[in-house]
Amino acid sequence: MGLRGEAAIVGIAELPAEKKPSRSAFTIDQYARLAKLVLDDAGLDASVVNGLVTHGIGESAMFAPATLSEYLGIPLDFGERVDLGGATAAGMVWRAAAAVELGICDAVLAVVPGSLGVPRSERRPATDPGWFGASSNNYGSPQAEFEIPYGNVGQNGPYAQIAQRYAAEFGYDAKATASIAVAQRTNACAHPGAIFHGKPITVQDVLDSPMIADPIRMLDVVMRVQGGAAVLIANADLARRSKHRPVWLKGFGEHVAFKTPTYAEDLVRTPIARAADRAFAMAGLERADVDMASIYDCYTITVLMSLEDAGFCAKGTGMSWVREHDLTFRGDFPVNTAGGQLSFGQAGMAGGMHHVVDAARQLMGRADQAQVADCNTAFVTGNGGIMSEQVALLFQGE
Amino acid sequence: MSTRPIPEPTPVSRPFWDALAEERVLIQYSPSLGEYVFYPRTLAPRTLADDLEWREISGRGSLYTFTVADRPTAPPWADAVPQLLAVVEWDEGPRVSTELVEVDPADIQVGMRVEPVFDHDPDSGMTLLRYRPEK
Numbered sequence: 001m002g003l004r005g006e007a008a009i010v011g012i013a014e015l016p017a018e019k020k021p022s023r024s025a026f027t028i029d030q031y032a033r034l035a036k037l038v039l040d041d042a043g044l045d046a047s048v049v050n051g052l053v054t055h056g057i058g059e060s061a062m063f064a065p066a067t068l069s070e071y072l073g074i075p076l077d078f079g080e081r082v083d084l085g086g087a088t089a090a091g092m093v094w095r096a097a098a099a100v101e102l103g104i105c106d107a108v109l110a111v112v113p114g115s116l117g118v119p120r121s122e123r124r125p126a127t128d129p130g131w132f133g134a135s136s137n138n139y140g141s142p143q144a145e146f147e148i149p150y151g152n153v154g155q156n157g158p159y160a161q162i163a164q165r166y167a168a169e170f171g172y173d174a175k176a177t178a179s180i181a182v183a184q185r186t187n188a189c190a191h192p193g194a195i196f197h198g199k200p201i202t203v204q205d206v207l208d209s210p211m212i213a214d215p216i217r218m219l220d221v222v223m224r225v226q227g228g229a230a231v232l233i234a235n236a237d238l239a240r241r242s243k244h245r246p247v248w249l250k251g252f253g254e255h256v257a258f259k260t261p262t263y264a265e266d267l268v269r270t271p272i273a274r275a276a277d278r279a280f281a282m283a284g285l286e287r288a289d290v291d292m293a294s295i296y297d298c299y300t301i302t303v304l305m306s307l308e309d310a311g312f313c314a315k316g317t318g319m320s321w322v323r324e325h326d327l328t329f330r331g332d333f334p335v336n337t338a339g340g341q342l343s344f345g346q347a348g349m350a351g352g353m354h355h356v357v358d359a360a361r362q363l364m365g366r367a368d369q370a371q372v373a374d375c376n377t378a379f380v381t382g383n384g385g386i387m388s389e390q391v392a393l394l395f396q397g398e
Numbered sequence: 399m400s401t402r403p404i405p406e407p408t409p410v411s412r413p414f415w416d417a418l419a420e421e422r423v424l425i426q427y428s429p430s431l432g433e434y435v436f437y438p439r440t441l442a443p444r445t446l447a448d449d450l451e452w453r454e455i456s457g458r459g460s461l462y463t464f465t466v467a468d469r470p471t472a473p474p475w476a477d478a479v480p481q482l483l484a485v486v487e488w489d490e491g492p493r494v495s496t497e498l499v500e501v502d503p504a505d506i507q508v509g510m511r512v513e514p515v516f517d518h519d520p521d522s523g524m525t526l527l528r529y530r531p532e533k
Contacts, residue, residue: 034461067530131472137403146437149526151467151475152495160465168508213467213483262485262495267463335526348509 002282005223005396007097008246009237009360011232012041014353015336017225017345021117025056026088028071031115034230035072042232044107045242049232051078051099053092055349058118082168085134086197086296087292088112089229089352090391092251096233107238111230113344114347133261134385148261155298156221156387158261159211163301165267172215172317173381176323177300178206180335181219181342184297186217186341189330192372195345220300225345227292229353231360247378248251251283251394263384269309272381272390276310279379281390287311291375292362293333294355294389295385298342306381307335310392337362337370352382356393363397399461402474404522411438415453418525421516423457425492446501457514458532459488467502477499489533500530 013034025033032262033055041047054064054073065079078099086093089112096108120126133154135143147153167173185201201219211216239246253275258264280286293312297303304318312333315323327335338344338358341351359378361367375397382391406413414437417424420527426435428442432451435442442450465482470476471483484506498506499515511532518525 131474138407140408142437145408145411146402147495148403149405150497151478151481152483152497154471156469156473157465157467160467161463161483161485164465164508165463194461198499212469213465213471216465231404260495262493333506345510 002251003097003284005231005248005250006236007100007357008223008248009093009231009395010044010065010234010239010242010244010246012040012364013037013041013359014193014229015227016345016358017195017197017227019225019345021115021226024117024119025115026118027113028068029112030115031057031068031111032072033277034113034228035109038109038111038232041304042234043244044232044234044238044241046072046074046144046388048107048234048238049074049109050076051096051105051125053080053096053108054077055082055088055112057092066120078108083189084382084389085383086298086352087254087382087391088349088381089356090157090377090380090393091254092101093231093233093249093356093393094254094391097249100235101235107232108270109230110348110353112228112229113355114350115226116233116348117226124324125179130357133228140346142207143260146228147262155386156213159299159301160216161259162267162305163215163385166301166305167215168346170270171319172220173202173319174207174215176319177220177304178203179322180300180303181206184336184340184343185332187337187370188343191338191344194339194343195223196339196343212359216301221340222298222346223343225347227345227347229347229350229357231353231356244364244366247363247395248398249393250285251279251281253278253282253392254390255391258388259385261388264388268305268313270305270387270390272306272383272392273309275390275392279394283376283394285394289377290379291334291377292337292359293335293379294337294358295335295340295351296355296381297336298346298383299321302383303335304389305387306383310379310381316339329367331374334372337367355380355382363395404524406517408509410440414438415524417454418516419518419523420526423455423514423527424452425455427453429487434488434490436494455488455490457488457527459486459512461486461506461508461510461512462507464498465510466506482506484529493525496527496529498530499528505531
């Protein structure tokens with residue numbers, strides 16, 4: 001069951017993180033720009049592309065693949081929309097690889113625009129208040145009826161409730177979770193595109209940052225930035241013609257378990273456990289084979305629980321494990337070597353693609369100052385909703 | 399302050415909200431599944447059995463998890479911090495999202511016993527189900 005490992009990421013693109021958008025572009029224009037960047041990175045022509053994956057475009061609620069196909073002038077044999085929140089990017093990559101391995105496509109664009117710098121209509125002001133976040137306030141939505149009226153909305157409150165449950169079952173060491181943020185900031189300081197490049201922090205800085213929702217403090221939370229990221233997934237023929245060392249997708253797993261954490265069967269044993277088990281089994285790899293991991297990091301607690309549930313340490317031991325290991329790019333277990341979303345920044349939906357690009361950049365040997373020596377196997381997670389829909393990917397260089 | 403969102407009953411959920419107005423907690427039960435179900439649905443989860451029926455429960459339960467949010471989770475709660483967001487596990491099994499009231503934030507503990515507080519909103523006529531420590 002599964003992939004043969006014959007589809008590869010052959011190009012990567014990630015815009016430098018910006019606090020404020022330096023240009024104004026519709027998401028459809030952002031998609032086109034990132035598509036050009038990723039094709040140029042691979043050294044391949046747009047004519048090789050016959051598949052496209054998107055999470056949707058701001059200018060059109062429906063028909064996103066067809067609209068993009070028309071705009072780009074690229075006819076598609078596979079037009080896909082993925083709706084998995086922060087797991088969307090990782091979900092895009094395995095779907096694209098599956099389309100390639102089935103012989104449907106030669107090359108598939110997986111592009112995620114991530115800038116709010118979008119032209120605004122002078123005639124039609126935006127009406128959506130915007131604060132429902134990942135919750136739907138539509139009539140008949142379970143969230144509209146049973147979550148939003150109690151203020152159970154956004155991400156900070158729900159993730160804090162996960163952390164509190166974790167604390168009750170296993171204990172909580174704020175210095176341990178802080179150490180994750182510190183290691184990722186060290187990595188960001190070796191990656192010029194990161195929003196916090198040149199701004200190291202200490203564990204004490206994290207502990208002194210304002211409490212947002214107990215036990216989550218400001219420096220445990222991602223930084224929203226403007227940007228965007230993309231990869232190009234292609235078959236072996238194109239991989240041989242591309243400019244860089246191909247990054248083969250060897251295994252994946254996806255598991256969607258619920259929408260709102262209130263209804264999780266077990267809030268502190270997350271869907272990544274099943275997704276990771278399936279990815280490792282498909283790839284025929286062991287946890288010990290992993291040279292670097294890029295773990296979806298909306299919060300420090302997300303990283304900690306993902307490392308546990310993905311099997312890198314025993315359940316309930318993550319707090320001591322992260323203090324015993326060096327998670328920087330020069331450490332014994334490199335995690336989020338470009339800073340992660342905590343310190344590179346979260347460019348909206350492109351935040352999930354940051355982790356795919358981070359891993360591919362390392363396996364291509366293009367991480368410069370932050371390069372992990374002898375890096376051949378990488379593990380990536382995507383995490384959507386409130387640890388409710390998760391994807392695991394395993395990549396290998398040749 | 400923007401207006402706080404008020405739930406709007408649906409054809410599926412109306413018995414739950416009507417019961418709250420009478421200070422009763424009414425949720426669904428699937429005899430073939432042998433389990434209580436929340437939130438209201440037309441078919442039972444997992445089995446999709448077409449046998450959901452309404453049953454009254456005590457509404458009592460234990461605190462599954464919580465947080466004390468010092469920063470408002472959204473603009474309508476800007477004047478309501480700290481928000482005491484909570485998930486209660488009913489004695490009958492299902493969990494429900496709620497807020498804690500009549501409690502010092504420092505005294506909140508996962509696992510503590512809690513009881514319903516029926517919070518009537520005269521403007522909308524709706525009753526929200528909040529919780530306080532069991533007396």
